[in-house]
Protein backbone atom coordinates (compact mmCIF):
# COMPACT_ATOMS: atom_id res chain seq x y z
CA UNK A 740 0.00 0.00 0.00
CA UNK A 741 0.91 3.64 0.12
CA UNK A 742 0.28 6.95 1.78
CA UNK A 743 0.23 10.58 0.74
CA UNK A 744 2.80 13.02 2.09
CA UNK A 745 1.95 16.71 1.87
CA UNK A 746 4.87 18.97 2.57
CA UNK A 747 4.64 22.75 3.05
CA UNK A 748 1.87 23.04 0.48
CA UNK A 749 1.06 26.61 -0.56
CA UNK A 750 -1.56 27.45 -3.16
CA UNK A 751 -2.82 30.75 -4.51
CA UNK A 752 -5.74 31.38 -6.84
CA UNK A 753 -6.53 34.68 -8.55
CA UNK A 754 -9.50 36.75 -7.46
CA UNK A 755 -11.69 38.35 -10.10
CA UNK A 756 -9.72 41.60 -9.86
CA UNK A 757 -6.49 39.66 -10.43
CA UNK A 758 -5.24 39.93 -6.85
CA UNK A 759 -3.95 36.70 -5.27
CA UNK A 760 -6.16 34.59 -3.02
CA UNK A 761 -4.14 32.42 -0.68
CA UNK A 762 -5.93 29.11 -0.18
CA UNK A 763 -3.36 26.75 1.34
CA UNK A 764 -0.84 28.25 3.71
CA UNK A 765 1.97 25.79 4.33
CA UNK A 766 0.07 22.55 4.86
CA UNK A 767 2.13 19.51 5.94
CA UNK A 768 0.76 16.13 6.97
CA UNK A 769 0.98 12.44 6.10
CA UNK A 770 -2.12 10.37 5.53
CA UNK A 771 -2.37 7.08 7.35
CA UNK A 772 -1.21 4.01 5.53
CA UNK A 773 -3.78 1.18 5.56
CA UNK A 774 -6.52 3.40 6.92
CA UNK A 775 -8.75 6.39 6.39
CA UNK A 776 -7.57 9.95 6.96
CA UNK A 777 -10.46 12.37 7.29
CA UNK A 778 -9.80 15.94 6.23
CA UNK A 779 -12.19 18.22 8.09
CA UNK A 780 -12.50 21.96 7.65
CA UNK A 781 -14.94 24.82 7.17
CA UNK A 782 -16.54 25.38 3.79
CA UNK A 783 -14.27 27.13 1.30
CA UNK A 784 -11.04 26.49 3.23
CA UNK A 785 -9.37 24.55 0.43
CA UNK A 786 -10.11 20.85 1.01
CA UNK A 787 -11.19 20.08 -2.56
CA UNK A 788 -8.30 22.19 -3.81
CA UNK A 789 -5.91 19.90 -1.97
CA UNK A 790 -7.54 16.82 -3.55
CA UNK A 791 -7.24 18.48 -6.96
CA UNK A 792 -3.55 19.03 -6.28
CA UNK A 793 -3.07 15.38 -5.30
CA UNK A 794 -4.74 14.27 -8.55
CA UNK A 795 -2.61 16.68 -10.58
CA UNK A 796 -5.57 18.81 -11.70
CA UNK A 797 -4.11 21.86 -9.96
CA UNK A 798 -0.48 22.77 -9.25
CA UNK A 799 1.09 23.94 -6.02
CA UNK A 800 2.87 27.29 -5.84
CA UNK A 801 5.22 25.96 -3.20
CA UNK A 802 5.90 22.65 -1.46
CA UNK A 803 5.11 19.17 -2.67
CA UNK A 804 2.70 16.30 -2.67
CA UNK A 805 4.04 12.78 -2.96
CA UNK A 806 2.45 9.37 -3.01
CA UNK A 807 4.82 7.10 -1.19
CA UNK A 808 4.47 3.42 -2.09
CA UNK A 809 5.70 0.65 0.15
CA UNK A 810 7.65 -0.98 -2.64
CA UNK A 811 8.44 -0.46 -6.29
CA UNK A 812 6.40 -3.53 -7.15
CA UNK A 813 3.33 -1.97 -5.62
CA UNK A 814 3.94 1.13 -7.66
CA UNK A 815 4.10 -0.84 -10.88
CA UNK A 816 1.22 -3.16 -10.16
CA UNK A 817 -1.41 -0.64 -9.07
CA UNK A 818 -2.72 2.67 -10.28
CA UNK A 819 -2.02 5.33 -7.73
CA UNK A 820 -5.41 6.93 -7.26
CA UNK A 821 -9.09 6.05 -7.24
CA UNK A 822 -11.87 8.58 -6.71
CA UNK A 823 -15.31 8.75 -5.20
CA UNK A 824 -17.05 12.06 -5.85
CA UNK A 825 -19.94 13.85 -4.19
CA UNK A 826 -22.00 13.19 -7.30
CA UNK A 827 -21.16 9.66 -8.52
CA UNK A 828 -20.76 10.84 -12.17
CA UNK A 829 -21.81 7.51 -13.68
CA UNK A 830 -22.28 6.89 -17.37
CA UNK A 831 -26.07 6.58 -17.40
CA UNK A 832 -26.22 4.82 -20.78
CA UNK A 833 -24.00 2.01 -19.49
CA UNK A 834 -25.06 -0.80 -17.16
CA UNK A 835 -23.56 -0.92 -13.67
CA UNK A 836 -21.02 -3.56 -14.70
CA UNK A 837 -20.08 -1.62 -17.81
CA UNK A 838 -19.39 1.48 -15.72
CA UNK A 839 -16.88 -0.59 -13.77
CA UNK A 840 -15.44 -2.18 -16.91
CA UNK A 841 -14.95 1.29 -18.34
CA UNK A 842 -12.76 2.16 -15.35
CA UNK A 843 -10.83 -1.14 -15.67
CA UNK A 844 -10.26 -0.52 -19.37
CA UNK A 845 -9.08 3.02 -18.65
CA UNK A 846 -6.50 1.60 -16.25
CA UNK A 847 -5.46 -1.07 -18.76
CA UNK A 848 -6.35 -3.93 -16.42
CA UNK A 849 -6.17 -7.13 -18.54
CA UNK A 850 -9.67 -8.21 -19.64
CA UNK A 851 -9.26 -11.73 -18.24
CA UNK A 852 -9.20 -10.21 -14.71
CA UNK A 853 -12.39 -8.18 -15.13
CA UNK A 854 -14.95 -10.81 -14.09
CA UNK A 855 -13.19 -11.64 -10.88
CA UNK A 856 -12.84 -7.96 -10.02
CA UNK A 857 -16.48 -7.19 -10.80
CA UNK A 858 -17.67 -10.12 -8.66
CA UNK A 859 -15.50 -9.04 -5.75
CA UNK A 860 -16.27 -5.32 -5.67
CA UNK A 861 -19.97 -5.49 -6.59
CA UNK A 862 -20.42 -8.02 -3.82
CA UNK A 863 -18.51 -5.84 -1.34
CA UNK A 864 -20.84 -2.90 -1.98
CA UNK A 865 -23.91 -5.17 -2.01
CA UNK A 866 -24.86 -4.70 -5.66
CA UNK A 867 -24.35 -8.19 -7.10
CA UNK A 868 -28.02 -8.42 -8.10
CA UNK A 869 -27.93 -5.07 -9.87
CA UNK A 870 -24.92 -5.50 -12.11
CA UNK A 871 -27.02 -5.46 -15.29
CA UNK A 872 -29.11 -2.46 -14.23
CA UNK A 873 -28.76 1.05 -15.63
CA UNK A 874 -27.79 3.77 -13.09
CA UNK A 875 -30.96 5.81 -13.65
CA UNK A 876 -33.04 2.92 -12.26
CA UNK A 877 -31.07 2.86 -9.00
CA UNK A 878 -31.65 4.89 -5.84
CA UNK A 879 -29.23 7.69 -4.95
CA UNK A 880 -27.59 5.49 -2.30
CA UNK A 881 -27.15 2.64 -4.77
CA UNK A 882 -25.64 4.97 -7.35
CA UNK A 883 -23.19 6.12 -4.73
CA UNK A 884 -22.36 2.45 -4.04
CA UNK A 885 -21.59 2.01 -7.76
CA UNK A 886 -19.31 5.04 -7.44
CA UNK A 887 -17.53 3.40 -4.52
CA UNK A 888 -17.16 0.08 -6.39
CA UNK A 889 -15.81 1.96 -9.42
CA UNK A 890 -13.24 3.72 -7.22
CA UNK A 891 -12.16 0.44 -5.66
CA UNK A 892 -12.28 -1.92 -8.65
CA UNK A 893 -9.06 -0.53 -10.10
CA UNK A 894 -7.39 -1.39 -6.76
CA UNK A 895 -5.79 2.01 -6.27
CA UNK A 896 -3.02 2.60 -3.80
CA UNK A 897 -4.95 5.55 -2.42
CA UNK A 898 -8.70 6.15 -2.61
CA UNK A 899 -9.75 9.82 -2.60
CA UNK A 900 -13.28 10.67 -1.48
CA UNK A 901 -14.72 14.21 -1.62
CA UNK A 902 -17.84 14.52 0.56
CA UNK A 903 -19.25 11.33 -0.94
CA UNK A 904 -22.39 11.18 1.20
CA UNK A 905 -23.30 14.83 1.64
CA UNK A 906 -26.09 14.70 -0.95
CA UNK A 907 -27.78 11.62 0.52
CA UNK A 908 -30.55 11.51 3.11
CA UNK A 909 -29.40 10.97 6.68
CA UNK A 910 -30.28 7.28 6.96
CA UNK A 911 -28.75 6.31 3.62
CA UNK A 912 -25.61 8.30 4.42
CA UNK A 913 -25.34 6.58 7.80
CA UNK A 914 -25.58 3.13 6.25
CA UNK A 915 -23.06 3.98 3.56
CA UNK A 916 -20.57 5.33 6.08
CA UNK A 917 -20.82 2.12 8.03
CA UNK A 918 -20.37 -0.01 4.91
CA UNK A 919 -17.52 2.07 3.51
CA UNK A 920 -15.69 1.91 6.81
CA UNK A 921 -16.07 -1.86 6.94
CA UNK A 922 -15.00 -2.31 3.32
CA UNK A 923 -11.95 -0.07 3.69
CA UNK A 924 -10.84 -1.87 6.88
CA UNK A 925 -11.33 -5.23 5.24
CA UNK A 926 -9.28 -4.20 2.21
CA UNK A 927 -6.80 -2.28 4.37
CA UNK A 928 -7.36 0.54 1.93
CA UNK A 929 -5.45 3.79 2.29
CA UNK A 930 -8.01 6.53 1.81
CA UNK A 931 -8.34 10.29 2.14
CA UNK A 932 -11.86 11.49 2.89
CA UNK A 933 -12.81 15.14 2.63
CA UNK A 934 -15.75 16.18 4.78
CA UNK A 935 -17.20 19.10 6.70
CA UNK A 936 -19.29 16.78 8.87
CA UNK A 937 -17.77 16.36 12.33
CA UNK A 938 -19.53 13.08 13.09
CA UNK A 939 -18.49 11.64 9.73
CA UNK A 940 -14.86 12.57 10.40
CA UNK A 941 -14.87 10.98 13.87
CA UNK A 942 -16.66 7.88 12.62
CA UNK A 943 -14.69 7.29 9.42
CA UNK A 944 -11.26 8.72 10.20
CA UNK A 945 -8.48 6.68 11.73
CA UNK A 946 -6.65 10.00 11.61
CA UNK A 947 -8.44 13.34 11.50
CA UNK A 948 -6.70 16.38 10.08
CA UNK A 949 -8.46 19.67 10.79
CA UNK A 950 -7.94 22.66 8.53
CA UNK A 951 -8.49 26.24 9.67
CA UNK A 952 -10.60 28.63 7.60
CA UNK A 953 -8.95 29.98 4.44
CA UNK A 954 -6.03 30.30 4.06
CA UNK A 955 -5.95 26.76 5.40
CA UNK A 956 -3.39 25.83 8.02
CA UNK A 957 -3.36 22.66 10.07
CA UNK A 958 -5.38 23.42 13.19
CA UNK A 959 -5.15 19.96 14.78
CA UNK A 960 -4.46 16.30 14.03
CA UNK A 961 -6.22 13.57 15.98
CA UNK A 962 -5.58 9.85 16.01
CA UNK A 963 -8.90 8.16 16.54
CA UNK A 964 -8.78 6.48 19.97
CA UNK A 965 -11.31 3.90 18.74
CA UNK A 966 -10.60 1.13 16.25
CA UNK A 967 -12.99 1.07 13.31
CA UNK A 968 -14.77 -1.98 14.74
CA UNK A 969 -15.31 -0.15 18.05
CA UNK A 970 -16.97 2.95 16.59
CA UNK A 971 -20.60 3.18 17.50
CA UNK A 972 -22.28 6.58 17.28
CA UNK A 973 -24.31 5.86 20.45
CA UNK A 974 -21.30 4.76 22.51
CA UNK A 975 -20.05 7.20 25.18
CA UNK A 976 -16.43 6.90 24.08
CA UNK A 977 -17.40 7.83 20.54
CA UNK A 978 -19.54 10.74 21.74
CA UNK A 979 -16.65 12.05 23.87
CA UNK A 980 -14.24 11.92 20.94
CA UNK A 981 -16.71 13.59 18.58
CA UNK A 982 -17.17 16.35 21.17
CA UNK A 983 -13.43 16.97 21.30
CA UNK A 984 -13.26 17.30 17.51
CA UNK A 985 -16.37 19.51 17.48
CA UNK A 986 -14.92 21.86 20.10
CA UNK A 987 -11.75 22.28 18.06
CA UNK A 988 -13.68 23.22 14.97
CA UNK A 989 -16.11 25.49 16.86
CA UNK A 990 -13.17 27.42 18.28
CA UNK A 991 -11.84 27.90 14.77
CA UNK A 992 -15.15 29.27 13.57
CA UNK A 993 -15.29 31.59 16.61
CA UNK A 994 -11.84 32.96 15.80
CA UNK A 995 -13.01 33.92 12.31
CA UNK A 996 -16.49 35.24 13.23
Ligand SMILES: Nc1ncnc2c1ncn2[C@@H]1O[C@H](COP(=O)(O)OP(=O)(O)OP(=O)(O)O)[C@@H](O)[C@H]1O
Pocket residue numbers: 752753754760762780781782783784785786787788789935953
Ligand atom coordinates in the same frame (compact mmCIF):
# COMPACT_ATOMS: atom_id res chain seq x y z
N1 LIG B 1 -10.14 27.53 -9.98
C1 LIG B 1 -10.31 28.44 -9.02
N2 LIG B 1 -10.07 29.76 -9.24
C2 LIG B 1 -10.22 30.68 -8.28
N3 LIG B 1 -10.60 30.40 -7.02
C3 LIG B 1 -10.85 29.12 -6.72
C4 LIG B 1 -10.73 28.06 -7.70
N4 LIG B 1 -11.05 26.88 -7.10
C5 LIG B 1 -11.35 27.17 -5.84
N5 LIG B 1 -11.24 28.51 -5.59
C6 LIG B 1 -11.43 29.18 -4.31
O1 LIG B 1 -10.58 28.56 -3.36
C7 LIG B 1 -11.21 28.44 -2.09
C8 LIG B 1 -11.19 26.99 -1.64
O2 LIG B 1 -12.09 26.22 -2.45
P1 LIG B 1 -12.34 24.66 -2.20
O3 LIG B 1 -13.33 24.24 -3.21
O4 LIG B 1 -11.04 23.97 -2.15
O5 LIG B 1 -12.99 24.67 -0.74
P2 LIG B 1 -13.57 23.44 0.11
O6 LIG B 1 -12.86 23.44 1.41
O7 LIG B 1 -13.56 22.21 -0.70
O8 LIG B 1 -15.08 23.94 0.38
P3 LIG B 1 -16.44 23.07 0.51
O9 LIG B 1 -16.43 22.46 1.88
O10 LIG B 1 -17.52 24.13 0.40
O11 LIG B 1 -16.48 22.07 -0.60
C9 LIG B 1 -12.61 29.04 -2.26
O12 LIG B 1 -12.58 30.35 -1.79
C10 LIG B 1 -12.83 29.01 -3.75
O13 LIG B 1 -13.67 30.04 -4.15
Ligand SMILES: [Mg+2]
Pocket residue numbers: 786787788
Ligand atom coordinates in the same frame (compact mmCIF):
# COMPACT_ATOMS: atom_id res chain seq x y z
MG1 LIG C 1 -15.07 20.95 -1.48
